[in-house]
Amino acid sequence: MELRHLRYFTVLAEELHFGRAARRLSISQPPLSVAIRQLEESVGARLFERNSKAVRLTPAGDALRLSAQTLLRQAEEAALEARDVSKGSAGRLRIGFVGAMLYRGLPQALTAFQAAHPAVRVSLSELNSGQQITELLHDRMDVGFVHTSRMPEELEQVLLLSEPFMVCMPASHRLARRRTVGLASLRDQPFVLFSREASPDYHERILSICAGAGFRPEVRHEVRHWLSVVSLVSQGMGVALVPSALQHAALRGAVFRPLEEEVAGSDAYCVWRSGPDNAVVQNFLRLVQKAVQA
Structure with a gap:
């Protein structure tokens, strides 16, 4: 049974006239x-009663009519969805993402x-950089936003932004009134x-910044977000030393001050699987780069 047979069948079922149906089908x-005979052979039942004066659906033909219309509609919808996915407008x-991307x-x-x-259909998962890379490699995720440039060869990446670190301190801290803070x-x-x-790159980056200023920080608390x-x-x-975007978190009791020294910045990368272009992913990447750079 072919879709062509079903299409011919439904038109003939509507017209109940071979001449008119043939004209509609061009x-x-x-x-x-021939197509109707092949369909009847495939189904194993007569679908039309026909003579020199009239064409009528048999009970079997009437039963097939609704199912055929449904199948043809589903096939058309599937084709439309496939075209939309190929253009990146569906799928x-x-x-x-790492939490800082929210800012x-x-x-x-x-x-x-x-x-x-x-x-x-968009779904979001907050994961650290290592977890995102694992999900991408196992095709359980399409796009990631990470804090590391160390990527497996199966993944592609682009640097979205590089921003300075700032000192985050309690509002009551003795240094909170300064405009800038030295390390x-x-x-x-x-x-x-x-x-x-949670993020070995960030952990080492902050330790390295402090080492560059001649000390190793006294780490009292380690967290994952x-x-x-x-x-x-x-x-x-x-x-804490945090990316400057975190100052937009607006948590009461915390203040942010620029560092007096120039230090290596906080980098954010967008990463995705290598291979044939995914139009949905490419459309999203273009919007992300505009939003981040705005």
Whole structure:
């Protein structure tokens, strides 16, 4: 049974006249008769009663008519969906992100993307950089936003932004009234740090920045999310070096000050699987880069 046979059948079922049905189908009557006979042989039942005066559906033909219309509609919808997916206007998009991306334009990019592509199903997962790379490699995620440039060869990446680190401290801290803060003044301060397990790159970056200023920070608390870092600082549990985007978290009790020294910045990368271009992913990447750079 072919879709062509079903299409011929439904037109003939509507017209109940071989001549009119053939004209609608832009074919001659003999191919239509052959197709109907082939369909009847495939089904194993007569679908039409026909003589020189009339064509009528048999009970079997009447039963097949509704099912055939449903199958043809589903086939058309499947073809439309396939075309939309190929253009990036339909499908699914599974996104992983580190928490700081919530303050770097990701929500704005998602809003713009969903408005432009309402048929794309978007799902979000907050994961650390290592977890995102694993999910991408196992094809359980389509796009990731990470803090590391060390990528397996199966993945592609683009640098989205590089921003400075800032000192995050309790509002009651003795250094909070300064316009800028030198690293040396943090030498004896308790630190809240992103854990090595959650993000080894960030952990080592902050230790390296402090080492460049001649000291190793006294790490009192290690957490797995940037908002947890800022939250602990806001409650007087220590100080931290955080990406400047975190100042937009607006947690009461925490203040942010620029460093006096120039140090290596905080980098955010967008990463996805190598291979044939995924139009949904490419459309999203273009919007993300606009939102982040705005």
